[in-house]
Amino acid sequence: MNSASQPLLTLENITKRFKDLTAVNGINLEVSPGEKLVIIGPSGSGKSTLLRSINLLEEIDEGTIRFEGREVGYVMRHGKRHADRPQAISALRAEIGMVFQHFHLFPHMTVLGNVMEGPLTVQCKPADEARSIADGMLAKVGLSDKRDVFPATLSGGQKQRVAxxxxxxxxxxMMLFDEPTSALDPELVGEVFDAIHTLADEGMTMIIVTHHMGFARELADRVIFMDGGNFLAEGTPEELFSKGQDNERIRSFLNRLL
Amino acid sequence: MKYVSSRALVALFFLCTLAGTCRGAMDYDQLFRQSSDLMAQGDLDGALTLLKQVPAPAPGEDAGPFVSSRMQAARILASQEETDKALAACQEVLRLFPDNSEARNFVAALKDQLRPKWHTVLADTLRFLPALGRGAMMTLLLVLCTMLVSPLGGLLIALGRISTLRPVSGLCWFIIWFFRGTPLLLQLFFIYYGLPSLGITLSPMTAAVIGLGLNYSAYLGEIIRGAIQSIDHGQMEAAKAIGMSYGQAMRRVIIPQTYKRLMPPVGNEFIALIKDTALVSTIAMVELMRAADQLFNTYFNITALVLAAMIYLVLTTIFTFIFEKIEYRAGIYEQR
Structure with missing residues (x-):
């Protein structure tokens, strides 16, 4: 793997403004292949916006995104930044999986239909092949028995595993998880966490935005604390969660959660 | 005294006999003449009173005046719609002369009037149905064509309206503004009577489908736009996140979810459409309304209009049931 030398994802000076509010303020970040990065921080700190910017669901105002070394999402025309062609944007999104807080399963498709929709429609694979891929993925998240039901019949945890x-x-x-357990009842968090854990063990590169500190501590190679659109602190879970944390802002945030 | 009295008695007898016979014969003629005069003057009640003065004949006496008077009275009463009294007058005759054919026929005719008219209605129905059926088929054809055309037009207009390309959304806004803002009747007139002056001549059917299609596309466009925009934005994001294009996301994810929400308002529009096709009768197309109108004007018979109303009700009922079925099927995935 020559990719060990090269970061999978590089963010340079990412800035996103909503009218007067700067949600993401000049963020620089490198994610190596296989790395598990967890971003924590209070609500409104820009974690989700940063994640959505990576997937080009938010159009950033400044900065550069590199995926596998190449610049993605934006082109310069007449000295001005423009969003890239829709096909190029879709192609990038197809390579980066995203899981949302509120699942956003397609309610009019069965569980199997949801999972095979990408291979079928986006990758134009034959239905048989798409179905066998989907069956494999459902087996991986332990929901093979639910393949033919509609999402409305599932619990929150099951929905998130289908997602x-x-x-x-x-x-x-690469996988992006945007608060994957925040909309779940506490007793359902475990099953989703297990699914993500399995994925992590397989070496998937992932960025997880979460409020679950236990999750972060157990899974993360690196934890970033974000506030006001900036990275306030960054380090291994041990460093960040240690009692000797000197940053007052982080300490009070962690104390409130723990 | 005896002489005088006997002569007087004889004279009196003769006088009386004479007077009696003369008065009787003269009386009837004069009475009928008087009653005719009164009828001519419009005094039917007076004529009736006179006619009733004719007594029942003694056995062996001439029955002619009596029968004539009672039948004349019956005719007057029938004309005044006093059917019961007219019947009573005929019965007076029949009591004495059960075989009198004039009275019997008159009674039969009166009873025919009294009877419910269902058999005449049935006859009219059978007479009118073929023409109305042909009209109903035209109406149905028109409705089906518009139902095929307008959802497609509506979808295009809806997608155009939410497009970020200003010229496209502006054009679609204009189409909605124009076709919702002017009467359908005017649009039909323009297409059928106005376009020939631009060198475009259309058959009534084509003009009707174009007019109804455009008008209903404008309405459905707004309904479809509302339904699309009511779908949770997360659905579009999730579709994009697995790499779908905008078109794929619309076709595979967003639009299929609008079907259930679309059915109630679209059903409403289509029920209105079935009735709005009646306006097409004004551009020389013989559909159900026009067929009923023609029958009504030819026979001056309200049955044609009642039948047309019933056929419209049958059509709307059938479509209501179909729409309810579709709505149920479209939302079946929401059931837990």
Whole structure:
């Protein structure tokens, strides 16, 4: 793997403004292949916006995104930044899986239909092949028995596992999790966490935005604390969660959560 | 005294006999003449009173005046729609002369009037149905064509309206503004009577489908736009996140979810459409309304209009049931 030398994802000076509010303020970040990065921080700190910017669901105002070394998402025309062609943007999204807080399963498709939709429609694979891929992904998240039901009949935890399988069916090179357990009842968090853990053990590169500190501590190679659109602190879980944390802002945030 | 009295008695007898016979014969003629005069003057009640003065004949006496008077009275009463009294007058005759054919026929005719008219209605129905059926088929054809054309037009207009390309959304806004803002009747007139002056001559059917299609596309466009925009934005994001293009996301994810939400308002529009096709009768197309109108004007018979109303109700009922079925099927995935 020559990629060990090269970061999978590089963010340079990413800035996103909503009218007067600067949600993401000049962020620089490198994510190596296989790395598990967890971003924590209070609500409104820009974590989700940063994640959505990576997937080009938010159009950034400044900065550069590199995926596998090449610049993606934006082109310069007449000295001005423009969003890249829709096909190029879709192609990048197909390589980066995303899991949302509120699942966003397609309610009019069965569980199997949801998972095979990407391979079928985006990758134009034959239905048989798409179905066998989907069955494999459903088996991985432990929901093979639910393949023919509609999402409305599932619990929150099951829905989120289907959403993970749907993203995995595209064989992404990287996964983005945007508060994957925040909309779940506490007793359902475990099953989703387990699914993500399995994925991590397989070496998937992932960025997880979460409020679950236990999750972060157990899974992360690196934890970033974000506030006001900036990275306030960065380090291994041990460093960041240690009692000797000198940053007052982080200490009070962690104390409130723990 | 005896002489005088006997002569007087004889004279009186003769006088009386004479007077009696003369008065009787003269009386009837004069009475009928008087009653005719009164009828001519419009005094029917007076004529009736006179006619009733004719007594029942003694056995062996001439029955002619009596029968004539009672039948004349019956005719007057029938004309005044006093059917019961007219019947009573005929019965007076029949009591004495059960075989009198004039009275019997008159009674039969009166009873025919009294009877419910269902058999005449049935006859009219059978007479009118073929023409109305042909009209209904035209109406149905028109409705089906418009139902095929307008959702497609509506979808294009809806997608155009939410397009970020200003010229496209502006054009679609204009189409909606124009076709919702002017009467359908005017649009039909323009297409059928106005376009020939631009060198475009259309058959009534084509003009009707174009007019109804454009008008209903404008309405459905707004309904479809509302339904698309009511779908959770997360659905579009999730579709894009697995790499779908805008078109793929619309076709595979967003639009299929609008079907259930579309059915109630679209059903409403289509029920209105079935009735709005009646306006097409004004551009020389013989559909159900026009067929009923023609029958009504030819026979001056309200049955044609009642039948047309019933056929419209049958059509709207059938479509209502179909729409309810589709709505149920479209939303089946929401059931837990």
């Amino acid at each position: 993970i399988a749907r993203a995995l069916a595209m064989h992404p090179k």
